[in-house]
Amino acid sequence: MKKQNIFCAFLSALLVTMTTQAASIKSTASEKKFEEVTLTQTTHLEDGGTTTNLSAVSHGLRKKKVFGLVNVSVYVAEFLAAQPTRLAKTEENFINSFSEAQPVQLKLTMVRDLKGSDISKAFQESLEANKITAEKMAPELKEILDEVKAITEFKNKEAFTIVATWKEGKATLHVQKPDGSIKSWTGSPIFVNQFFSIWFGIPSDTKLADLKKSLMNL
Numbered sequence: 001m002k003k004q005n006i007f008c009a010f011l012s013a014l015l016v017t018m019t020t021q022a023a024s025i026k027s028t029a030s031e032k033k034f035e036e037v038t039l040t041q042t043t044h045l046e047d048g049g050t051t052t053n054l055s056a057v058s059h060g061l062r063k064k065k066v067f068g069l070v071n072v073s074v075y076v077a078e079f080l081a082a083q084p085t086r087l088a089k090t091e092e093n094f095i096n097s098f099s100e101a102q103p104v105q106l107k108l109t110m111v112r113d114l115k116g117s118d119i120s121k122a123f124q125e126s127l128e129a130n131k132i133t134a135e136k137m138a139p140e141l142k143e144i145l146d147e148v149k150a151i152t153e154f155k156n157k158e159a160f161t162i163v164a165t166w167k168e169g170k171a172t173l174h175v176q177k178p179d180g181s182i183k184s185w186t187g188s189p190i191f192v193n194q195f196f197s198i199w200f201g202i203p204s205d206t207k208l209a210d211l212k213k214s215l216m217n218l
Helices: 002-021 095-101 116-129 139-150 189-200 206-216
Strands: 024-034 037-047 050-066 070-081 104-110 159-167 170-176 182-187
Touching: 024 050, 024 159, 037 070, 037 104, 037 159, 037 170, 050 104, 050 206, 070 206, 095 159, 095 189, 116 139, 116 189, 139 170, 139 182, 139 189, 159 189, 170 189, 182 189, 189 206
Parallel strands: none
Antiparallel strands: 024 037, 037 050, 050 070, 070 104, 104 159, 159 170, 170 182
């Protein structure tokens, strides 16, 4: 009986910890529209009992060439940060400044119906352009790509949101899927840098280079 009581107490403490650490991501819409997408004015992040407000920094349109001929619009990307003034002004240092401006958010709102497998494949192409192969990819990032791939279809106007935080030498990515559910990964800051290199690293094509400039306000 004593062992059972100890186990129950441990389980209760664990559940309390899990509840405290659960993240909540809520956005306030602005009055502005871009490519028929209502832009975000502020994001409210509740994480571990702390509430942080993120402000809009920039936005842009991801286009991609299909069959090497026609450019199609894929999604509107919005970048937000809690302390935008701490973002570096150069391409070389931009990603590394995210931990100073944290939390930071990238919100992708689809402008067409797309398979999750197609988006995951596009992400992998961008990672490969940054020499991040399957062998070099952080395990947390592999799991996130699998999560994206598992989504049967992203519908037009559905959003996929990523919020990153850094604390005590670790980094966390909170991923909010179109259905509103949130899943979080914590690990070495390397995996967060790898993830953001999809948009802020070496562009895999000219249209992604255009989006990078828009998001960095260059």
